[in-house]
Amino acid sequence: MSDIERLIQSFAKLPGLGPRSARRAVLHLLKRRETVLQPLLQALVRADASVRNCQRCGNLDDTDPCGICGDPRRDGSCICVVEDVSDLWALERSGAYRGHYHVLGGLLSALDGIGPDELRIPRLVERASEPTVREVIMAVSFTVDGQTTAFYIAERLAGCDVRVSGIAHGVPLGGELHYLDDATLATALQARRQL
Amino acid sequence: MSDIERLIQSFAKLPGLGPRSARRAVLHLLKRRETVLQPLLQALVRADASVRNCQRCGNLDDTDPCGICGDPRRDGSCICVVEDVSDLWALERSGAYRGHYHVLGGLLSALDGIGPDELRIPRLVERASEPTVREVIMAVSFTVDGQTTAFYIAERLAGCDVRVSGIAHGVPLGGELHYLDDATLATALQARRQL
Numbered sequence: 198m199s200d201i202e203r204l205i206q207s208f209a210k211l212p213g214l215g216p217r218s219a220r221r222a223v224l225h226l227l228k229r230r231e232t233v234l235q236p237l238l239q240a241l242v243r244a245d246a247s248v249r250n251c252q253r254c255g256n257l258d259d260t261d262p263c264g265i266c267g268d269p270r271r272d273g274s275c276i277c278v279v280e281d282v283s284d285l286w287a288l289e290r291s292g293a294y295r296g297h298y299h300v301l302g303g304l305l306s307a308l309d310g311i312g313p314d315e316l317r318i319p320r321l322v323e324r325a326s327e328p329t330v331r332e333v334i335m336a337v338s339f340t341v342d343g344q345t346t347a348f349y350i351a352e353r354l355a356g357c358d359v360r361v362s363g364i365a366h367g368v369p370l371g372g373e374l375h376y377l378d379d380a381t382l383a384t385a386l387q388a389r390r391q392l
Numbered sequence: 393m394s395d396i397e398r399l400i401q402s403f404a405k406l407p408g409l410g411p412r413s414a415r416r417a418v419l420h421l422l423k424r425r426e427t428v429l430q431p432l433l434q435a436l437v438r439a440d441a442s443v444r445n446c447q448r449c450g451n452l453d454d455t456d457p458c459g460i461c462g463d464p465r466r467d468g469s470c471i472c473v474v475e476d477v478s479d480l481w482a483l484e485r486s487g488a489y490r491g492h493y494h495v496l497g498g499l500l501s502a503l504d505g506i507g508p509d510e511l512r513i514p515r516l517v518e519r520a521s522e523p524t525v526r527e528v529i530m531a532v533s534f535t536v537d538g539q540t541t542a543f544y545i546a547e548r549l550a551g552c553d554v555r556v557s558g559i560a561h562g563v564p565l566g567g568e569l570h571y572l573d574d575a576t577l578a579t580a581l582q583a584r585r586q587l
Contacts, residue, residue, distance in 0.1 A: 200438045211432075214408070
């Protein structure tokens with residue numbers, strides 16, 4: 198196999214890239230050595246050397262503790278529990294949260310044989326037991342595994358002196374009622390609030 | 393900027409990847425250091441070191457002359473002229489061509505100020521003058537710039553003892569007549585053949 202084909206195959210393994218877009222990306226790189234290939238290469242080498250999981254919250258960053266855990270302006274009394282780093286990134290982009298996080302690294306799943314010890318749940322219980330922590334917000338997917346995980350964690354935290362909450366479920370922004378699925382509509386109706 | 397953000401920005405510069413898919417790809421890489429990140433890194437380093445343009449035809453390969461120019465089983469009497477390496481790859485995938493290629497590296501364009509000297513046209517004239525070459529096939533896009541380039545090259549090759557041909561234009565495979573544009577239909581009608 199030629200070096201070009203090997204490079205295309207490596208790119209084609211990334212999510213969102215098929216063989217066709219991998220070929221396009223590789224050709225783009227090989228035609229722009231100085232401006233695209235070299236910067237990408239250096240960024241890969243640097244990130245590979247520096248990025249690791251934060252020992253405290255599980256976030257990926259080039260410092261440990263991560264930039265969020267180490268930021269004194271953030272509210273350490275509140276921990277937002279997410280499944281994955283990508284969820285943490287999504288919440289950060291929303292700009293709506295200024296507390297700390299805890300990345301589980303997955304969800305409980307009887308089907309996939311993922312129990313509490315495969316996730317960062319023991320570390321979360323430790324953190325929630327610290328006297329400074331007052332609230333744990335469950336921000337996990339509104340799926341069977343997500344809700345199972347949320348309720349399991351709420352039970353595990355029952356002994357700690359913290360409030361355990363979950364993000365709201367209902368009609369999303371821009372959601373038109375007649376396009377929404379029945380389950381979302383039923384949830385939104387049940388969780389109705391006084392205006 | 394953190395090393396992760398820098399890596400995401402490098403990926404987002406590739407064609408077909410936006411900020412969202414770049415984030416997904418980077419997270420995928422950082423979670424799979426041994427199986428995805430390291431192989432990609434090594435493939436990039438190798439390709440960057442080895443891949444160059446073939447001095448003869450302009451193709452990109454890790455050998456010079458390239459694998460096609462150096463293959464004794466291929467027919468050196470026929471040169472297929474293409475705009476870009478991606479077009480060469482497409483023709484190779486079709487499996488329908490067993491001759492040599494010539495990659496122009498672009499098309500003539502008055503608008504973009506691209507003249508014959510910006511492309512590999514002088515080298516093509518040299519090659520077409522070799523006594524072994526009998527046919528030059530123009531396989532360029534069916535656009536104004538593509539056809540301008542094809543006719544310009546045909547004129548430049550008028551002095552050489554070669555047949556200059558162009559790939560056929562007409563209804564594509566699976567093309568339903570009522571969905572085709574007028575220009576394609578008119579071309580297909582004019583270029584009709586005896587059955």
